[in-house]
Amino acid sequence: MRIVVDNGPGKGRRGAAGKRTRTAPSVALRPAAAADAPALHALIAAHLEEGRLLPRTLSELADHAHRFTVAVQDEQIVGCAELAPLSGAIAEVRSLVVSREARHSGLGQRMVEELGRRARREGFARLCAFAHDPRFFVRLGFSIVPHTWVPEKISHDCHSCPLFRNCGQYAIVLDLERAQAGAAAGTALVNRHG
Numbered sequence: 544m545r546i547v548v549d550n551g552p553g554k555g556r557r558g559a560a561g562k563r564t565r566t567a568p569s570v571a572l573r574p575a576a577a578a579d580a581p582a583l584h585a586l587i588a589a590h591l592e593e594g595r596l597l598p599r600t601l602s603e604l605a606d607h608a609h610r611f612t613v614a615v616q617d618e619q620i621v622g623c624a625e626l627a628p629l630s631g632a633i634a635e636v637r638s639l640v641v642s643r644e645a646r647h648s649g650l651g652q653r654m655v656e657e658l659g660r661r662a663r664r665e666g667f668a669r670l671c672a673f674a675h676d677p678r679f680f681v682r683l684g685f686s687i688v689p690h691t692w693v694p695e696k697i698s699h700d701c702h703s704c705p706l707f708r709n710c711g712q713y714a715i716v717l718d719l720e721r722a723q724a725g726a727a728a729g730t731a732l733v734n735r736h737g
């Protein structure tokens with residue numbers, strides 16, 4: 544992944560574009576638990592329109608809480624992101640949200656990095672996302688690809704979606720193997736925790 548060594552909260556970091564990003568002091572990442580479902584639900588629901596996010600039910604979030612990484616500040620969940628498997632080879636970043644007060648300090652990037660580390664540990668070769676505005680992901684090294692390059696998503700979700708072929712979303716993919724090789728060759732800024 545073309546991202547950065549995670550210096551941890553409060554330290555300076557440099558993003559993929561070489562731009563210095565700010566890290567929020569005292570914001571920790573941790574895996575979510577079922578007890579976090581109400582907070583996840585509230586956070587996602589509050590940003591549905593802005594992020595054009597998929598609505599999530601409380602019970603679905605409780606069932607899938609273990610897939611989420613959350614950002615916690617003063618015991619409040621201020622960010623979340625889900626690693627949702629589409630097949631044994633590819634997992635999707637879903638429900639990525641950072642509360643407005645906590646934005647622009649690198650939390651979104653840190654959570655995607657964390658999902659990338661988990662995805663590699665769990666044996667996925669690629670990460671993908673689907674977004675109306677792909678720029679956040681492109682900045683992190685993802686590439687915009689035709690939807691047909693992610694047939695797992697089409698069969699998993701798109702066929703049953705009323706907006707199939709007309710959703711206006713970009714498919715964005717990160718090849719974890721290639722990103723890791725780029726990191727080893729020193730040609731990309733990549734987290735090295737994986």
Ligand SMILES: CC(C)(COP(=O)(O)OP(=O)(O)OC[C@H]1O[C@@H](n2cnc3c(N)ncnc32)[C@H](O)[C@@H]1OP(=O)(O)O)[C@@H](O)C(=O)NCCC(=O)NCCS
Nearest residue numbers: 590594639640641646647648649650651652674676678679
């Ligand atoms: C996208 C989001 C998660 C980013 O969270 P964040 O913690 O601010 O992210 P980071 O601090 O790691 O990175 C911020 C950078 O990402 C880029 N970025 C973020 N959102 C962007 C957007 N909509 N368009 C273009 N660039 C964007 C910018 O370069 C920004 O840099 P800046 O802080 O100098 O302005 C947050 O804006 C959010 O929750 N948005 C609403 C929900 C949403 O859109 N989710 C994604 C759906 S696919």
